Amino acid sequence: MLLNLYPCLEDAVYFYAGRNNQAETVRFAQAYVDLSLIYAFSNDNITNRENYPLITIFVATKLFNQKNYRDAISYYRAYLSTSDTQHRKEAFVNLAFSCYSLKNYTDAMYIAQKALAENPDDWTLIATGLQSAGIMKDDANLQRFLDKAFRVRPNDETLWLNQARLYQRQHKYEDAAKAYARLYATHPNDIDVACGLAFCNYNAGVVLVKKASAVGKKGAGDELRLAARKYFVAAAPILEDLLEANPYAANIAKARAYCYSMLGDNNRLQQANSTLTAMKSTTVQKGAVPVLETYFTPTTEVSRVETAEVEDVFVSDIDIDVPVSNRNNTNTYAVVFGNEEYDNFSNVDYAINDATSFANYCNKVLGVPEDNIRVRKNATFSQMKEQINYLTKKANLNPDKLEVLVYYAGHGIPNVSTNEAYLLPCDASGTDFEFCYQLSNLYAQLDAMPIKRAVVFLDACFSGGTGRGDMLFKERYVYVKPKDAPTKKKTIVFSAASGDQTAMQYAEQHHGYFTYFLLKNLKETRGNINFLDLSEKISRQVSNIALDKNNKVQTPRIQFPATLGDAWKTMTLVK
Numbered sequence: 001m002l003l004n005l006y007p008c009l010e011d012a013v014y015f016y017a018g019r020n021n022q023a024e025t026v027r028f029a030q031a032y033v034d035l036s037l038i039y040a041f042s043n044d045n046i047t048n049r050e051n052y053p054l055i056t057i058f059v060a061t062k063l064f065n066q067k068n069y070r071d072a073i074s075y076y077r078a079y080l081s082t083s084d085t086q087h088r089k090e091a092f093v094n095l096a097f098s099c100y101s102l103k104n105y106t107d108a109m110y111i112a113q114k115a116l117a118e119n120p121d122d123w124t125l126i127a128t129g130l131q132s133a134g135i136m137k138d139d140a141n142l143q144r145f146l147d148k149a150f151r152v153r154p155n156d157e158t159l160w161l162n163q164a165r166l167y168q169r170q171h172k173y174e175d176a177a178k179a180y181a182r183l184y185a186t187h188p189n190d191i192d193v194a195c196g197l198a199f200c201n202y203n204a205g206v207v208l209v210k211k212a213s214a215v216g217k218k219g220a221g222d223e224l225r226l227a228a229r230k231y232f233v234a235a236a237p238i239l240e241d242l243l244e245a246n247p248y249a250a251n252i253a254k255a256r257a258y259c260y261s262m263l264g265d266n267n268r269l270q271q272a273n274s275t276l277t278a279m280k281s282t283t284v285q286k287g288a289v290p291v292l293e294t295y296f297t298p299t300t301e302v303s304r305v306e307t308a309e310v311e312d313v314f315v316s317d318i319d320i321d322v323p324v325s326n327r328n329n330t331n332t333y334a335v336v337f338g339n340e341e342y343d344n345f346s347n348v349d350y351a352i353n354d355a356t357s358f359a360n361y362c363n364k365v366l367g368v369p370e371d372n373i374r375v376r377k378n379a380t381f382s383q384m385k386e387q388i389n390y391l392t393k394k395a396n397l398n399p400d401k402l403e404v405l406v407y408y409a410g411h412g413i414p415n416v417s418t419n420e421a422y423l424l425p426c427d428a429s430g431t432d433f434e435f436c437y438q439l440s441n442l443y444a445q446l447d448a449m450p451i452k453r454a455v456v457f458l459d460a461c462f463s464g465g466t467g468r469g470d471m472l473f474k475e476r477y478v479y480v481k482p483k484d485a486p487t488k489k490k491t492i493v494f495s496a497a498s499g500d501q502t503a504m505q506y507a508e509q510h511h512g513y514f515t516y517f518l519l520k521n522l523k524e525t526r527g528n529i530n531f532l533d534l535s536e537k538i539s540r541q542v543s544n545i546a547l548d549k550n551n552k553v554q555t556p557r558i559q560f561p562a563t564l565g566d567a568w569k570t571m572t573l574v575k
Contacts, residue, residue, distance in 0.1 A: 009028055009031050009032040009035065010032055010051065010055070012024075012028040013025055013028045013029045013032060013055055013320070014320060014321045016028060022062075025058075026058075026059065026062050029055045029058055029059045029062075030059050032055055033052075033055060033056050033059050033075060033078060036052065036078065037074065037078060050324065051320065051321050052082060053079055053082040053083075053084030053086075053087075054084075054319060054320050054321075055320065056075055056078050056079040056082070057075075057076075057079045057084075057087045057090075057091060058320070059075045060072050060075035060076045060078075060079055060091065060094070061090075061094070063075060064076075064094050064098065067101075069097075069098035069099075069101045069102050070098075070102060072094070072095075072098050073095060073098050073099065073102075076091045076094060076095040076098070077095070079091050080092070080095070086356065086360070088118070089115070089118070089119050089122065092111060092112075092114070092115030092118075092119070092125065093115070093122065093124050093125060093128075095111050096108050096111040096112045096115065096124075096125060096128045096129075097124070097128060099111060100128050100131065100132055105132040105133075105135050105136050106132075106136065108128055108129070108132040109129050109132045109133055109136070109138070109141055109145075112125045112126070112128045112129035112132070112145070113129060113141075113144070116129070116148060120148065120151070121151075121152050123152060123153070126145055126148050126149045126152065127149075129141070129144075129145040129148075130142065130145045130146065130149060130162070133145055134162070139166060139169065139170065142162075142166060143166060146159060146162060146163050146166070150163075157182075157183060157186070157187075160179050160182050160183055161179075161183060161193070163179050164176050164179035164180045164183065164196055164200075165196070167179060167200075168196065168200055171203075171207075173200045173201075173203040173204035173207060174200075174204045174231075176196070176200040176204075177197060177200040177201045177204055177231070177234070180193060180196040180197035180200055181197060183196075183197075184197045184238075191242070191245070194238055194241065194242055195242060197234075197238055198235050198238035198239050198242060198252075198255070199235070199255065199293045201231045201232070201234040201235035201238075202231065202232065202235040202239070202255045202258070202259060202290075202293055203292050203293055204228075204231040205228040205229070205230075205231035205232045205235065205259075205262065205290070206228075206258075206290045206291065206292050206293075207292075208224045208225070208227050208228035208231070209224070209225065209228045209262065209289065209290060210289070211224050212224035212225045212228065213289065228262065229262065229263065232258075232259040232262045232263050233263065235255070235259050236256060236259040236260065236263070236268075239252055239255055239256040239259065240256065243256060243275070248279065250276070250279050250281045251293055253272065253275050253276050253279060253281065254276065254281065254282075254284065254293075255290075255293050256272050256275075257269060257272035257273060257275075257276060257283070257284035258284055258288070258290035258291070260272055261284050261285070261286055261287060261288055261290070262290060266286065269284065269286060272284070316353075316357070316509040316510055316511055316516070317509065318357065318509070318511070318516060318519045318520050318523055319357055319360070322360060322361065322364050322365065322523060323364065323365055323523060323526045324364045324365075325364065325365055325366065325367045325526065325527065325574070326367070327366070327367025327574060327575065328367055328369070329366060329367040329368050329369075329372075329403075329574075329575060330369055330372070331398070331401050331402050331403060332362075332366070332367075332368045332372060332402070332403045332404070332405065333368075333372045333373075333374075333391060333394055333402060333403075333404055333405070334359065334362045334368055334372060334373045334374070334404075334405040334406075334407065335374050335376075335387045335388065335390070335391060335404075335405070335406050335407070336355045336358055336359045336362070336373065336374065336375045336376070336406075336407045337355060337376050337379050337384060337387075337407065337408045337409065337410065337423075338351045338352040338353075338354060338355025338356065338375070338376070338377045338378070338409050338410065339351055339377075339378055339379055339408070339409065339410025339411065339423075339424065339425065339426050340352045340377070340378060340409075340410070341378050341426060342411065342424070342426050342428075343426060343427050343428075344428070344429055345411060345424070348409065348410050348411055349505045349507070350409075350505055350510050350511050350512060351409040351410050351459075351512075352377050352378070352409075353510050353511060354409040354459055354511055354512050354515040355375055355377065355407065355409050356375065357511065357515065357519055358407045358409075358457070358515060358518075358519065359373050359375045359407075361519055361522055361523075362405060365522050365523070365526060365527045365574075366405075366522075366527055366573055366574055367574065368405070374387055374390065378426045379425060379426060380425050380426060380427040381425040381427060381428060381435045381436070381437065383425075384423070384425055384437050385437070388406075388442065388445055388446075391404050391406075391446075391449065392445065392448075392449055395449040395450050395451045396449075396450065399450035400450055400451070400452065401451075401452070402451045402452065403451060403452050403453050403454070403455075404446065404449065404451050404453070404454040404455070405454075405455050405456075405457070405573075406442075406446070406454065406455075406456045406457070407456075407457045407459075408423055408456075408457070408458050408459065408460060409459040409460065409512060409515060410423065410424060410426075410459075410460055411423075411424040411460060412424060412439075412458070412460035412461050412462035412503075413428075413436060413462065414462050415433050420433075420438055420439070420440065420485075421438075421439040421440075421462035421485055422436035422437055422438050422439060422462070423436065423437040423439065423442070423460065424436055424437075425437065438485075439462070439485040440485040440486075442456075442485075443456075443485055443486070443487045443488075443491050443493070444488075446487075446490070446491045447487060447488050447489040447490060447491050447561075451490065452490070453490050453491075453492070453571075454490055454491040454492070455491075455492050455493075455494070455573065456491060456492070456493040456494070457493075457494045457515075457518065458493065458494070458495045458496060459496045459503055459512040459514045459515045460496060460503055461496065461497040461501060461502045461503040484559070486559070486561075487559055487560065487561050488561055488563075489561055489563065490561065491561065492531065492558065492559065492560045492561075492564075492568055492571070493558065493559040493560075494514075494518070494534075494535065494538070494556065494557075494558050495514075495556060495557050495558075495559065496512065496513070496514030496515075496542070496554070496556055497514075497554050497555065497556065497557075498555045498556075498557050501552075501553055501554050501555065502552070502554065503554065504546055504550055504552065504554055506545070506549075513542045513545055513546060513554060514538065514542055514554075514556055517537070517538045517541040517542055517545075518534075518538055520541075521534055521537050521538065522534075522573070527572070527573055527574040528572065528574060529572065530569060530570050530571060530572050531558065531568050531569060531570075531571045531572070532568075532569035532570070535556070535557070535558040538556045539555055539556045539557065542554055542555070542556050543555050543556075
């Protein structure tokens, strides 16, 4: 009986998502997933339904955003049990954070460790593991997470402080001294760092002296004493400074005296003993075997490692129930760029999400095989060139057989000297246009390929403005109307904006306006829509929402070679 309700629950999710009714969408989505979690239905292949992963991650994220971590955990686990990979990283991050927030540190460590096998450079996962291991006083796992952290941030001072303290607790004094020395070089006035460095050098020397005493052979013992000497030399001046700042610290005074005893400096030993006598503490005899300093012990707490904010996972209505075609367009190749995080400019919100969704539609709706789709996130100039060159090589190997799709979401930029438009790689400075991708050059490359057709989608603008309403260059106060980059043979271009307009984001759906309505129309028609209708619908829908929500003008447009005449109007993306 309950199983018969399952398709109805799924339909209800799509129904309310399509009407942007979040509350009802969540309610039915939760019921949909809850049914799959009932043990009696575990063998009914519910979780194998195509849209199960998206609905599950949608519910998990909603609960997570409400800080309902306890319930979110079961939904994240349900999602991770599927074969879907689109939101796998985010699910692991939020699952680990949920366990940490509930003080379930053992699970948080386990999840972080498992997730890092797939995402070795994710800082939030590393930091969650570090904090959890520190709270649990699990030094073995703490060292594992520190090793991973150093591979990502080798110069992070907080990591070096945690590493120094860990070595010190493990009585690895020589290693601890090296770690403290890194910190002392930049923080000589930090008392904790100075104490750590002084006492670890001192204790490293003590350990070597004791080893020398235990060695029967004179030569080996002398080598150990010589090695110990350098640690006492390093410790003594720092102990002097510490004692000046803490004149009643008997442990510092005693360690200082032992250093001078081991160094054979009788004058300084005498002064050190005078200080000990004044403190009514036992003096140190010349040549006396030193004792380990155990009074100063490092905290077992882990200094908090800065983490990136845990990003919310959001599933737009266009990413739910994406229709799946039985087409197999083996002769279509797609290159997809999502440039979101820039080295020298503001980020482009949702560009990676746009690119990921477009690639998904290429595969599911347009029938392009996954192996024919190349997605590059935060692409550099060389990476962008490499992918367009890949298309050229493919076309030359298969002359007059292929169709090409190029999608770009990210910043565009004008050269104010020439008004030429450029795509902006994530590593570009914006002043050396040799390392930006000139739009006219891209079109020329595509036109020169021996292919049937190229279709380009640009969710970018080239006026010098950003989707947030500010300027790419702070010193520029006017928008630039770039030159048109014409296509001459076989390249058709759908652009997000015209002239000096900006391409804006649809925050509620986590997509750009242009990409959202492009995909929405492909979804509703299952790809069976001609270019004229597609361009007119996108233009009307984007223009309306930009005016309603931003009080600005954004008019998408289509460019086509004059040689096509009206033939472009009846063309479609599907065959």
